[in-house]
Amino acid sequence: MKTLKIEDLSKNFGTTEVLKKINLEIDEGNFLVLLGPSGCGKSTLLNIIAGLETINEGSVYIDDYNVSKVEPKDRNIAMVFQSYALYPSMNVRENMIFGLKQAKTSKEKIQEQLEKVSKFLQVDQLLERKPSQLSGGQRQRVAIGRALVREPRIFLFDEPLSNLDAKLRVEMRREIKKLHQQLKTTVVYVTHDQTEAMSLGTNIAIMNHGVIQQNDTPENIYNKPNNTFVADFIGSPSMNLIAGSLKQNSDKTSFIAEGSNLEIPINDYRFKEKSNLSNKEVFFGVRPEHIFSKKFNESDFEITLSAELSEYIGHEQIVTFNYSNQEILAKFPSTSKIEVNKELNLYFDLTQISIFDKNSKERI
Amino acid sequence: MQDNLQSSSYKHLEQKSKYTNLFLRWFLYFVLILFASYFIFPLYVMIVTSLKTMEEIRQGTLLTWPNGLNFDSWAVAWGGRGYGAGDTFLKPYFWNSIKMVVPAVFFSTFIGAMTGYVLTKWRFKGDQWVFLFLLFGCFIPFQAILLPMARTLGVLGISNSVIGLVLVHTVYGIPFTTLFFRNYYVSVPTELVKAARIDGAGFFKIFFKILLPISAPIIVVTVIWQFTQIWNDFLFGSTFSFGEAAPIQVALNNMVLSSTSVKEYNVDMASAIIAGIPTLIVYVLAGKYFIRGLTSGAVKG
Numbered sequence: 001m002k003t004l005k006i007e008d009l010s011k012n013f014g015t016t017e018v019l020k021k022i023n024l025e026i027d028e029g030n031f032l033v034l035l036g037p038s039g040c041g042k043s044t045l046l047n048i049i050a051g052l053e054t055i056n057e058g059s060v061y062i063d064d065y066n067v068s069k070v071e072p073k074d075r076n077i078a079m080v081f082q083s084y085a086l087y088p089s090m091n092v093r094e095n096m097i098f099g100l101k102q103a104k105t106s107k108e109k110i111q112e113q114l115e116k117v118s119k120f121l122q123v124d125q126l127l128e129r130k131p132s133q134l135s136g137g138q139r140q141r142v143a144i145g146r147a148l149v150r151e152p153r154i155f156l157f158d159e160p161l162s163n164l165d166a167k168l169r170v171e172m173r174r175e176i177k178k179l180h181q182q183l184k185t186t187v188v189y190v191t192h193d194q195t196e197a198m199s200l201g202t203n204i205a206i207m208n209h210g211v212i213q214q215n216d217t218p219e220n221i222y223n224k225p226n227n228t229f230v231a232d233f234i235g236s237p238s239m240n241l242i243a244g245s246l247k248q249n250s251d252k253t254s255f256i257a258e259g260s261n262l263e264i265p266i267n268d269y270r271f272k273e274k275s276n277l278s279n280k281e282v283f284f285g286v287r288p289e290h291i292f293s294k295k296f297n298e299s300d301f302e303i304t305l306s307a308e309l310s311e312y313i314g315h316e317q318i319v320t321f322n323y324s325n326q327e328i329l330a331k332f333p334s335t336s337k338i339e340v341n342k343e344l345n346l347y348f349d350l351t352q353i354s355i356f357d358k359n360s361k362e363r364i
Numbered sequence: 365m366q367d368n369l370q371s372s373s374y375k376h377l378e379q380k381s382k383y384t385n386l387f388l389r390w391f392l393y394f395v396l397i398l399f400a401s402y403f404i405f406p407l408y409v410m411i412v413t414s415l416k417t418m419e420e421i422r423q424g425t426l427l428t429w430p431n432g433l434n435f436d437s438w439a440v441a442w443g444g445r446g447y448g449a450g451d452t453f454l455k456p457y458f459w460n461s462i463k464m465v466v467p468a469v470f471f472s473t474f475i476g477a478m479t480g481y482v483l484t485k486w487r488f489k490g491d492q493w494v495f496l497f498l499l500f501g502c503f504i505p506f507q508a509i510l511l512p513m514a515r516t517l518g519v520l521g522i523s524n525s526v527i528g529l530v531l532v533h534t535v536y537g538i539p540f541t542t543l544f545f546r547n548y549y550v551s552v553p554t555e556l557v558k559a560a561r562i563d564g565a566g567f568f569k570i571f572f573k574i575l576l577p578i579s580a581p582i583i584v585v586t587v588i589w590q591f592t593q594i595w596n597d598f599l600f601g602s603t604f605s606f607g608e609a610a611p612i613q614v615a616l617n618n619m620v621l622s623s624t625s626v627k628e629y630n631v632d633m634a635s636a637i638i639a640g641i642p643t644l645i646v647y648v649l650a651g652k653y654f655i656r657g658l659t660s661g662a663v664k665g
Contacts, residue, residue, distance in 0.1 A: 052558050073564035085555035089577030098573075102564030146559075158555075 001064050003028045003186045004049065004154055009058035011044060011210075018044050019210045022058070026203070029184045033201035035191060037233070041210040043158060046190045050156050051075050062153060073102070078147035079156040082163060084139045086131035086146070092118075093127040096146045103150075113149045121145045136164050140172055144179070157189040161196060173199060194234055198222070206230050225354055228361040231285050237318060237329045240291075241283040243358065248278040255284045255355070260324035264301055264348070269355060272364055282364070285354035288318065291330035292347040293338070300347035307340050321346070414438060414633035421629050437630035441619075441638055454638055456608070457615035461595060461642075463526050464611055468533035469590045475534070476541020476586060477579065481571050483542070484549040485557045495546065501539030509536075510603050517604060524605050532604060533594045540593075541586050548582040549575065584653035592643050612639050 006024040010017070018041045026032050034042040047053040049060060051072035059068040067075050078099075086095050093114065100110045118124040121141045131139060140160065147155060160176070161169045177200055180187055191197055197204050198218045205215040206229075214226040225231035231239040244257040253271075254263040264284070271277065292300065305328070309320040312334060319338050321328045330346065332338060357364050413421060414437055415430040444453030482488075483495050513532060514523065522528040552575065560570045601611040610618070616639045620632045647654070 047558075050558075050562060052561060072562045077562065079559065079562050081555040081559060083553045083555050085553060085559040087556065087560070087574050089574070098560075098565070099563035102569070146563075150563075 001028075002026060002061070003030075003063060004032075004188065005061040005064070006045075006049070007059050007061070009045075009048065009060065010056050011041075011048060011053065012056055017210055019048075022210075022212060024205060024212065024215065026186055026188070029186055031180055031187045031189065031200055031202045033189045033191060033197040033204045034207060035194060035197040035204055035233075036207035038192060040207040042190045042192075042207050045207070046079075046156055046158055046188060049154070049188060050077055050079050073099075076153040077156055078150045078152035078154075079158065080140075080143050080147050080160045082159040084131070084143040084163070086139060086142060088131055091128050091130050092123060092134070092142050095131065095142060096149050099146065099150050113151075117145050117148045121148070137168050137172060140164065141175075144176075148183075153186065155185050155187045157187065157191075159191055160189075161191070161193075169196075176200060194236070198234075206233060208233075223352065224363065225285075226363050228283060228285075228356050231354060231356070235287055235289075237288050237331070239285045239287050239354070240328045241285050241356070242323060242326055242328065244282060244284055246277045246280045246282055246355075253277060255282070257284065257324050257326065262303065264303075264350075266350060266353065266355070268299070268350065269353060271355070277364075280364075281358035283356040283358055283361075285356060286348055287352065288329045288331040290349040290352040291328070292349065293330075293332055293336055293344065295347050297349060297351070299350050301350050303346050303348065304343050305346055306343045307338055310338050310340055410633045410637055414630050414637060416630055418626070418628060418630060437628070438634040438638070440628075440631050441635040452615060452619045454612060454615055454619070454635055457610055457612045458638070460526055460608075460610060460615075461612040464529045464533070465591060465594050465642075468530045468537065468594050469587055471530070471534045472537030472541050472590050473583065473586045475538055476543075477545045477576070477583070478571070479538065479542040480545025480547075480549050481575055483546050484552075485554060485570075485575075486567070495542075498539050498542050501536065502543065506536065506599055510599075514604065524607075524609050526605075526609055528604055529600060529609075529611065532600050533590075533597070536600075537590050537593070540589060544582055544586045544589070545579070548579065552578070581653055584650045588646055588650055588654050591646050595643050 002025045004024070004026040006022055009019055009022040009024075011019040022045065024032075034045060036042045044053060048055055051067070051070060055068055059066050061067065062075060062077070087098065090098065096117065097110050097114055100113060105113075114127075115124070118127060121144060123138065123141050123145055126134060126138060126142070131142070134142065143160070157176075161172055164172060173196055180200075189197075189200060198221075201218055203215065204218055204221050206213045206221065208229050214221060214230045216224075216226075221230060222234055225234065225239070228241060231241065242257050244255055244260075247254050247256055247263065251267070252265065253267055253269070254265045256263055295302070303323075305321040305323055307319050308322050308327075311318045311320075315334060316331050317334045317336075317338065319330050319332060321330060321344075338344065355364055356362060409426050412428075412430055413426070415432075415434055416424070417431075417434060417436070420428075420431060440453070442453060442455055442458075444455075479498070483491055517523040517528045517531070520528075520531075522531065556574055557570055560574050565573065596613060597611070598613045598617065601614045602617070605611065605614065616635050619635055
């Protein structure tokens with residue numbers, strides 16, 4: 001039984017297609033993050049799961065029960081919003097029990113739930129306050145509390161941390177993670193922040209233009225991106241994509257960048273399909289953090305490039321190199337001395353590379 | 365040496381700017397007082413005249429202070445002289461106006477709040493057209509709809525009645541009240557409505573429990589606007605009602621214009637003030653919310 005299942009879901013606003021044939025499944029207790037740039041349809045998808053938006057095609061199942069036409073309140077879900085959406089005229093207590101009161105829960109049960117949740121979230125001292133008298137973090141906590149008291153099957157979070165300042169965001173992120181570890185409730189979480197997605201999710205679904213690009217564990221998303229969009233979207237700075245072509249000689253496969261004749265041997269790369277690789281136009285993907293200034297592994301590939309620009313950002317520095325007129329970024333510890341406009345020996349970690357078809361942009 | 369020179373020249377400049385500022389300040393006060401007296405002058409004349417006897421009015425000028433506080437003319441304006449035919453006084457018409465204004469303000473404000481709520485939080489296909497047509501209502505000259513409205517009231521059987529006037533004012537208030545509430549609710553985050561829907565609240569519950577409690581500023585604005593409009597209306601009042609059912613502005617007109625004997629300026633002035641007092645009271649009581657409500661933007665939750 002899947003806690004949440006989405007089947008061939010399509011949605012359009014007028015003539016704009018927002019979601020195209022989305023398929024998605026979540027197991028009990030998992031934390032799914034919907035990640036993507038703004039306008040990719042992730043919030044719409046969340047609203048559809050909540051029942052706040054109608055569906056054009058396809059269906060949504062919660063616990064194998066088709067809820068596509070069920071009212072939001074009857075879906076056994078709870079949602080936390082970006083603007084917190086606390087009812088301004090009610091105090092914290094009234095905010096938290098509003099849903100239970102609507103559901104005609106008994107007074108004793110309401111009181112019990114309220115006490116339990118407010119203690120758990122440490123808002124029991126704030127019950128009589130109005131939302132306007134709370135700090136950002138407290139509001140966030142009350143909003144989560146309002147969702148918690150209903151004991152939902154699925155928690156929906158719509159960019160809940162975007163309104164907080166950087167420091168508080170990191171704190172609240174950890175709290176949400178702890179919360180999930182303790183409660184083990186299924187979560188669907190929407191964000192455009194990749195750090196949030198990576199640190200919170202047990203699964204990440206990356207979306208673009210209404211299509212899920214990759215739905216996988218954070219490790220696989222980072223190490224084995226499905227296509228160039230995912231490769232480019234995850235990581236900061238994003239993965240270097242060097243245009244070039246493949247060369248196959250008997251058992252040896254190598255990559256040659258455009259405008260260069262240096263062969264990079266990639267015999268150990270696990271291609272999905274071994275055949276027909278010769279002369280294929282590809283992107284060679286290597287992350288800035290997998291380019292070193294010293295040799296670490298025996299398999300590292302040595303290359304001499306000249307540094308063009310160095311950006312110092314405290315704990316590290318990002319250096320731009322010129323590789324036959326293509327820009328390559330590399331990340332080094334800020335302690336290592338890099339001289340601009342000078343040739344430098346670099347080492348590519350070939351165990352961490354990705355290769356994409358230049359036309360289809362898919363991983364091969 | 366140079367330093368000394370410079371500091372003395374700065375001192376000179378400082379002095380100069382001090383005098384300029386002083387002069388400008390006094391000039392500002394002068395202009396403000398001038399305009400204030402210009403606007404307050406008619407009110408002064410009205411109050412002073414209403415407190416004089418006819419004898420005093422004939423002998424003195426407009427500006428002379430009355431001999432004493434003589435409220436006789438106010439009593440006449442409010443309660444009449446006590447003889448039968450032809451004695452028009454404001455009291456019954458004042459209550460007519462109250463009976464007309466209170467329900468008309470209430471219904472137009474309430475309906476405007478509802479429409480504003482629907483147009484912002486329950487959007488539907490073509491809602492912007494509905495809003496556009498409602499806005500047309502703000503620009504239609506009321507003279508243009510007098511005949512069709514008279515016919516409508518006749519068909520409904522409520523012409524020449526307070527109920528008829530309530531209907532007319534409610535209907536023609538809706539464009540304005542909708543505009544006010546729509547613009548206010550646009551700034552209220554829609555996520556509030558979503559959260560309430562997930563919590564299980566329906567259309568009316570969300571309106572009454574979530575939105576209406578935070579609408580105080582815009583309600584005040586709307587009530588003041590509608591109260592003033594309806595209370596001061598003469599056109600609809602004189603067209604759709606006569607005799608007993610007339611609102612106070614029509615009665616005031618009848619009183620002042622149709623007296624056959626000597627013009628009693630003191631009674632006229634007292635009547636005019638009585639007819640204006642309720643709007644003044646509303647402004648004094650709620651005026652500060654009026655400005656606040658007009659300028660208030662997003663609701664801070």
